[in-house]
Amino acid sequence: xxxxxxxxxxxxxxxxxxxxxxxxxxxxxxxxxxxxxxxxxxxxxxxxxxxxxxxxxxxxxxxxxxxxxxxxxxxxxxxxxxxxxxxxxxxxxxxxxxxxxxxxxxxxxxxxxxxxxxxxxxxxxxxxxxxxxxxxxxxxxxxxxxxxxxxxxxxxxxxxxxxxxxxxxxxxxxxxxx
Amino acid sequence: xxxxxxxxxxxxxxxxxxxxxxxxxxxxxxxxxxxxxxxxxxxxxxxxxxxxxxxxxxxxxxxxxxxxxxxxxxxxxxxxxxxxxxxxxxxxxxxxxxxxxxxxxxxxxxxxxxxxxxxxxxxxxxxxxxxxxxxxxxxxxxxxxxxxxxxxxxxxxxxxxxxxxxxxxxxxxxxxxx
Numbered sequence: 001x002x003x004x005x006x007x008x009x010x011x012x013x014x015x016x017x018x019x020x021x022x023x024x025x026x027x028x029x030x031x032x033x034x035x036x037x038x039x040x041x042x043x044x045x046x047x048x049x050x051x052x053x054x055x056x057x058x059x060x061x062x063x064x065x066x067x068x069x070x071x072x073x074x075x076x077x078x079x080x081x082x083x084x085x086x087x088x089x090x091x092x093x094x095x096x097x098x099x100x101x102x103x104x105x106x107x108x109x110x111x112x113x114x115x116x117x118x119x120x121x122x123x124x125x126x127x128x129x130x131x132x133x134x135x136x137x138x139x140x141x142x143x144x145x146x147x148x149x150x151x152x153x154x155x156x157x158x159x160x161x162x163x164x165x166x167x168x169x170x171x172x173x174x175x176x177x178x
Numbered sequence: 179x180x181x182x183x184x185x186x187x188x189x190x191x192x193x194x195x196x197x198x199x200x201x202x203x204x205x206x207x208x209x210x211x212x213x214x215x216x217x218x219x220x221x222x223x224x225x226x227x228x229x230x231x232x233x234x235x236x237x238x239x240x241x242x243x244x245x246x247x248x249x250x251x252x253x254x255x256x257x258x259x260x261x262x263x264x265x266x267x268x269x270x271x272x273x274x275x276x277x278x279x280x281x282x283x284x285x286x287x288x289x290x291x292x293x294x295x296x297x298x299x300x301x302x303x304x305x306x307x308x309x310x311x312x313x314x315x316x317x318x319x320x321x322x323x324x325x326x327x328x329x330x331x332x333x334x335x336x337x338x339x340x341x342x343x344x345x346x347x348x349x350x351x352x353x354x355x356x
Contacts (some may be wrong), residue, residue, distance in 0.1 A: 001335040010204060011332065017199040021192055022325075030189070031180060112352060127342040134341035141340055144333035145349035147200075148326035153321035154189065157179040160212045162319055163312035164305040171323035177348045 003133050005113055008140050013105055015143045016098035019044050019046060024094055024151055035156050039176035042150045046093045047081030049146060053100035055080075057139045064122040064132045065111060072123040083098050108136075149177075181311050183291055186318050191283055193321045194276035196206060197224060200328055202272055209268050213334050215262045217354035224271045225259030231304035233258075235317045236285050240309045242300040243289060250301040288313075327355075 001007070022030055023042055030039045034041040040048070085093060111117070118133040128139075155171045166172055179185070201209055201220055211221040218226070237253045263271060289295070296311040308316075333349045344350055
């Protein structure tokens with residue numbers, strides 16, 4: 001598929017509801033369990049998505065779209081949620097994510113982006129030059145990656161319980177990565 | 179986690195809503211695209227889940243729980259959806275899945291399963307003896323595997339569009355499997 005802003009938004013605007021359908025009201029036994037070691041629980045993943053709404057996608061869009069010569073993005077802190085989510089419930093984080101995503105998509109719409117805007121460039125601190133089109137596509141893919149991660153973390157809680165079925169359940173074989 | 183029927187149902191009953199949040203009203207550009215070759219689109223995956231509700235999990239529970247000596251499950255047709263979904267819309271399939279899942283969970287509740295029931299055994303045509311606990315756990319994991327698959331198929335449509343980000347997006351590297 002070729003990137004089209006409306007199609008990207010069609011997915012981005014669904015993510016809060018997808019996360020709520022998966023996790024809202026679910027017990028901590030599911031939502032606070034991880035894949036072992038320092039891997040992430042569904043709770044951690046939602047905290048990470050909240051942090052991304054605050055500091056990553058739209059702030060980087062502003063850096064690309066503004067007139068300043070400073071085009072380098074701030075590095076993204078992939079572990080910020082461990083501090084920021086403290087004392088919050090999963091329901092808090094799901095609400096926060098929904099509200100931030102709505103606001104961010106309003107801001108995105110507010111840019112009235114043209115095809116040539118999508119070719120504007122920012123500098124990723126480790127990847128180097130990236131276009132706005134790359135950034136917005138990565139936002140979409142990042143959401144889907146974390147939805148898949150949550151499903152995988154939930155599935156892995158039953159990795160022993162499935163018994164012989166483990167052979168057919170590919171999702172149980174993936175290692176704990178985002 | 180140790181299998182508990184209520185916790186399993188907590189996930190199983192969410193899946194219709196998760197699928198709707200992900201896919202209902204989404205354009206065919208997203209829902210009919212696959213990962214290349216004969217891999218499955220989100221539309222195909224939902225059709226597969228519908229077929230599972232009809233022929234797999236609860237019919238196999240009946241085989242385990244009834245008094246007959248015939249304990250061998252019918253083989254599951256992993257490609258039935260290509261015929262059965264013909265002429266149906268994705269919205270049809272999402273509705274059908276929701277209705278079948280509701281009915282199946284009612285039947286599951288109706289068994290009033292005890293701990294010892296969960297140790298009853300059926301014969302899987304290729305895996306051999308499996309317990310009811312294995313079967314019901316596999317139902318949960320199967321759902322999560324296909325939710326993750328749908329996310330992956332959606333993500334892959336932007337595999338070129340993310341540009342340099344492809345390096346960080348693990349989900350784009352997984353091969354087309356369930």
